[in-house]
Amino acid sequence: MYALVDCNNFFVSCERVFRPDLEGKPVLVMSGNDGCVIARSNEVKALGIGMGTPLFRIRDIIEREHITCFSTNFSLYGDISSRIMSLLSRHTESLQQYSIDEAFLRLDHLNPDECKPYCERIVREIRSGIGVPVSIGIAHTKTLAKVASKFAKKHTGYNGACSILTDEQRVKALSLFPIEDVWGIGRKNFNKMQMAGVRTALDLANHDEQWVSNLFSRPGIATWQELRGVDCIELSDLPEKKSITVSRTFASGITDRRVIESMLADFLVSCCEKLRRQRSVCQQMTIFAMSSRFRTDTPGHYLSSLVSLPQPTSNVQEMLEYMLTAFRREYRYGVPYKRAGIILSQISNGNVVQRSFFDERDRERDGRIQVAFDAVNHKFGRNRLRYAVQSSAEVRKDNFRLEHLSPRYTTSLDEIMTIKV
DNA sequence: TCTGGGGTCCTAGGACCC
């Protein structure tokens, strides 16, 4: 038995934890650069504002409806998320975090009729202990648990937890469930479904295997199986990332080579922090920078450079050297770069590194410098010690738009809430 | 003027092997 715990309007709910005055009022959270809508309260959804809508298109609605807008505050959302996951882990032997605001729990230790009341208690516990509203779906497969959680979210009568246990419940639920809302059915598969006359999840589930495998390949067949109650989608609980990306869109296009380099250096430093946190090394790095896809009046360029490192590493200084060389080779003078980033790939375990016979780098020394560097930053604060090529505070202020950022209430002592009694 | 960021898995086709 699976329970899917899904936070309601997660980023908005995180902001409301510290702004209870916004309960019941329209609130949205914007993407980086304050560009698009990435989270909406129910009140904003009711106004017909879609996910991903560019802010400049809804300026008038925002003003008219007094919508409160927040810049994205990942320090806050990440911290609230880990509090929820930690609370959930006390309720199961097997917790698989699926995204920042979702996790699957196995409830094998419960009888079927105990599941719903048990999950209702979890909902109340998270609401009162952390402040975030969640919905829980209970079923024999992950896909059906997802379906159940949508019902729990939509109808308050469920008290936050909905279960699909019997076959009658399954058939009833699927007959009411639009095919495009099924987990695993994206835009392309939805088009195919429409052409085939499949409108609800039940329509799909009722087709036979031959029909399904003619139309879809492996992932589609797995979804069909799961809707019929056959548990077949395995989530790996490997926490190690297979690729690590840090990228940003800038407030306006950057032409100054040194400014872009300083940003890329920042991105690389964050990538390597994430890499070292999971005790991994990587052997490949992609550097990219691109002009705006929406502009035709300025020179466009998509810069992408793949660097294969001589041996797996997580050393910032070494990677900075390769990054700058590769970037300078591809950089085009006069192009306004609007977005840039670093991707690390070919990631492997940092404890077993195959050294190269021809390597001339003093890696013992690199390693000692890195350890000292990390120790200083651990003691005196993140980014206190920086490479000279990294950006200055003024450069960051000029190039990242974050005009409605809430405080990092739970992760920065300088920004903690003060209460007057 | 203004349009996000970070992932995973699958598959087709190329390169290569005997």
Add this chain to the structure above:
DNA sequence: TCTGGGGTCCTAGGACCC
């Protein structure tokens, strides 16, 4: 003139997720 058959590995791009 006629030019096999059966594999594996790798990678880029597509599709999907949040």
